[in-house]
Amino acid sequence: MKTILITGGTGFLGSNLAIRLIKEGNRVIVVDNNYTGNMENIAEIADNPNFKFINHDICAPLKIGEPIDQIYNAACPASPPAYQGKHSITTTKTCVFGAINMLELAKEKGARILQFSTSEVYGEPLVHPQVETYRGNVNPIGIRACYDEGKRAAESLFFDYHRHEGVDIKVIRIFNTYGDKMDPKDGRVVSNFICQALRGEDITIYGDGKQTRSFCYVSDLIEVITRMMNSEAGFTGPVNCGNPGEFTMLELAQMVVDKVGGPSKLVFKPLPSDDPTQRRPDITLAKTKLGWEPKVKLSEGLDKTIAYFRTKVQEKQR
Numbered sequence: 001m002k003t004i005l006i007t008g009g010t011g012f013l014g015s016n017l018a019i020r021l022i023k024e025g026n027r028v029i030v031v032d033n034n035y036t037g038n039m040e041n042i043a044e045i046a047d048n049p050n051f052k053f054i055n056h057d058i059c060a061p062l063k064i065g066e067p068i069d070q071i072y073n074a075a076c077p078a079s080p081p082a083y084q085g086k087h088s089i090t091t092t093k094t095c096v097f098g099a100i101n102m103l104e105l106a107k108e109k110g111a112r113i114l115q116f117s118t119s120e121v122y123g124e125p126l127v128h129p130q131v132e133t134y135r136g137n138v139n140p141i142g143i144r145a146c147y148d149e150g151k152r153a154a155e156s157l158f159f160d161y162h163r164h165e166g167v168d169i170k171v172i173r174i175f176n177t178y179g180d181k182m183d184p185k186d187g188r189v190v191s192n193f194i195c196q197a198l199r200g201e202d203i204t205i206y207g208d209g210k211q212t213r214s215f216c217y218v219s220d221l222i223e224v225i226t227r228m229m230n231s232e233a234g235f236t237g238p239v240n241c242g243n244p245g246e247f248t249m250l251e252l253a254q255m256v257v258d259k260v261g262g263p264s265k266l267v268f269k270p271l272p273s274d275d276p277t278q279r280r281p282d283i284t285l286a287k288t289k290l291g292w293e294p295k296v297k298l299s300e301g302l303d304k305t306i307a308y309f310r311t312k313v314q315e316k317q318r
Ligand code: UDP
Pocket: 079, 080, 081, 176, 187, 188, 189, 190, 192, 193, 204, 205, 206, 207, 209, 211, 213, 249, 271, 272, 275, 276
């Protein structure tokens, strides 16, 4: 049994990870301030004797009495509408102070630490598909910069703590992910389209809808995250984690409307600034070093996600 700490453990990815690690028989400590997370996401493990929740903002240092084997640093607002508005400064702080505080904790405990980095480090990519060696094209003063530059600074901190302090680090770059435990109000494209279709509302396409994204179902992502954490010593990454199937937002909208049915029409809204035109991971490194590739196709993952959001939308209507 390992003792594993997850920051951001009441959020979408963190809670899916916490549930899996509890089921595998580990002791799991979730640290979150529920800024964008939700206690409902961890309700099914809250009473497990191996589970502990700590309400804490990782912008402040964290003291833990017991030994810790592994830390997953997942805490950060991750939805563009969440980080582009009044939460932008909090987002940079969480990325930077959070990384420093968790790296200090890892150093003190001799724990291995894995950073949830992002495809956003590539910004508006001029290399397609994106390989880990590509250094990206980020606008440092744009509305996405708090997240993109925050995550880039966190990667830099991870590698400096590894080089100078000997901390055992792993870095993954997560591409668009969807599935159970996404917040219906999150504002990202999959949750928006599905909830709009379920409510019979119009589907909001930003821009002309020809921009592309590659969507990974959450169970595939959690699998590669745990493989990376438990990979051979010295293999730091960064490793791209995502599904290389690439779709335009128009294609995604059509798939959702076809599956859900109902009266929804596509309506066009302005494209937010710096919204990347295309995105697709090259996952050769994850395949060769971790023996991983995604199994769940978009159509199948959407069916599962529609079923999940159907219960959420019905709960709200009751
Ligand atoms: N998008 C859209 N309609 C929505 C929400 C998002 O067309 O209701 C677009 C958004 O402009 C972007 C893509 O969908 O081009 C993915 O957006 P999301 O916020 O899910 O993630 P991102 O990859 O931009 O971080």
